[in-house]
Amino acid sequence: MSVDLTGAAWDRQRWAARVSLAAAALAVLLPLAYGGLGGVLLLAAGLAGAAVTAAALWWTLTRRGPERWLSAVVTVVTPTLLVVLFAVTLGRVLLLSLALWTVAVSSGRYALRSTGRLPRRTKEHRARPVERPFLIMNPRSGGGKVERFALKEKAEGLGARVVLLDPEEHQDVTALARAAVAEGADLLGVAGGDGTQALVAAVAAEHDLPFLVISAGTRNHFAMDLGLDRTDPSTCLDALTDGVELHVDLGFAGDHPFVNNASFGAYAAVVQSPAYRDDKIGTTLELLPDLLTRQRGPHLTARVGDTTLDGPQAVLVSNNAYRTGDPAGLGRRRRLDSGRLGVLGVKVDSAAEAAALLLAPDPQGLVVLSAREAVVDADRTEIEVGVDGEALVLPTPVHCRIAPGALRVRVPRKRPGVPVEQPRLNWRRLRKLAATAGRG
Known part of the structure; x- marks a missing residue:
């Protein structure tokens, strides 16, 4: 839905754009004017330091032994020295410049938020009462949230049948969900990690049953x-008595469902290591040098529509696209019902x-695409894939697809919600808004 701006609203939009441009200009010019030639040199030092930090970070990830530790020291020391140098040289002018930049960003976002299109919210549907809800709970997820928040007892008090997974024994959650459906369950739900969520969600989608997400995992992406409360997973159970339905998409990598993403390349290879569970950081640092420099791992090829990515070190195929324009919203998705996969490819x-x-506004090493289907191939018959954090090995090529609106997610009527995405600053648009003479 477009926003129609007239009168006072249009004036506020123009003046916000003007304030943003003026504050941004002052934020840059004040340190330069205060420092004179030294200010120009300081700016150059800042840009050079940022480049050195990014390069040192790459060497930290791709080297071993003394070279790695030296690079790690440079990665930490360089930005620290820059901060000290700027603070000592500019003093209060630096604080004033930062304050002006804050004004520029907030005013610019206000001006741009007043134009264009409003964010589309996922439509809420009426939720029919359920009589035989079936929930699977993993007592180990999230450091024991099931027990800490008494989720089993609260769910059973609301009439749900609950199965606690045995931490000492592998259990097929897909088989448990199918058996529950055969016995008459009219809602399926999970308190656990995203990998378990995806498996049970696929069964719910297959039988057109509502699916309940209980935020008892570690990350709960x-x-x-979905806008659920991640601090208190017990509030998710309110959906059983006062809930609404969101019809969202479900992704598939081959025949394997995912609610978040399927990862190919470096990360997928790291999570395959038996040592990863016990020592995530150490295992990652040990394997990354060979993976990032292509001494180990497959040569990937990803085909997304008319675009072919040849030789990326990592490909991430997500159930709807992740945000890229708002740093505060990185790792989040603005929608779960666009009917399109998000594809991120990295080649460095x-x-x-x-x-x-890290520094270029439009780096060639990063490809961001969106499509209904994506195919990831390799120079071998099987490749490692991380599907919602679960380590799998799948035959190539791996066909990724999305099932639009396949999943009926039952959520509480009252919930925190998804934070509104801040518009990306577009200085060209701001200049046009500021230069507008009359009202729209």
């Missing part, structure tokens, strides 16, 4: 993007390219 072969990946 799916619950976060040198320290210079790593610096460009």
Whole structure:
């Protein structure tokens, strides 16, 4: 739905754009004017330091032994020295410049938020009463949230049948869900990690049953993007008595469902290691040098529509696209019902390219795409895949697809919700708004 701005609203929009541009200009010019030639040199030092930090981070990830530790020291020391240098040289002018930049960003976002299109919210549907809800709970998820929040007792008090997974024995949650459906369950739900959520969600979608997400996992990415309360998973059970339905998409990598993403390349190879569960950081640092420099792992090829990505170190195929324009919203999805996969491809072969990946406004090493289908192939018959954090090995090529609106998620009527995405600053648009003479 477009926003129609007239009168006072249009004036506020124009003036917010003007304030943003003026504050941004002052934020840059004040340190330069205060420092004179030294200010110009300081700016150059800042840009050079940022490039050195990015390059050192790449060497930290791709080297071993003394080279790695030296690079790690440079990664930490360089930005620290820059902060000290700026603070000592500019003093209060630096604080004033930061304050002006804050004004510029907030005013610019206000001006741009007043134009264009309003964010589309997922439509809520009426939820029919359920009589035989069936819930699977993992007592180990999230450091024991099931027990800490008495989720089993609260769910059973609301009439749900609850099965606690045995931490000492592998259990097929898909088989448990199918058996529950055969016995007459009219709602399926999970208190556990996203991998378990995806498996049971696929059964719910197959039988057109509502699905209940209980945010008892460690990261709860799916619950976060549904707008659920991640601090108190027991509030998710309110959906059984006062809930609404959201019809959201479900992703598939081959025949394997995912609610968040399927990862190929470096990360997928790392999570395959038996040592990863007990020592995530150490295992990652041990394997990354060979993976990032292509001494180990498959040569990937990803085909997304008319685009072919040749040789990326990592490909992430997500159930709807992740945000890229709002730093505060990285790792989140603005929608779960667009009917399209998000695809991120990363290809970096040198320290210079790593610096460009972090500093350039449109780096060549990062590809961001959206499509209904994506195919990931390799120079071998099988490849490692991380599907919602679960380590799998799948035959190539892996066909990824999305099932639009396949999942009926039951959520509480009252919930925190998904934070509104801040518009990305577009200085060209701000200049046009500021230069507008009359009212729209």
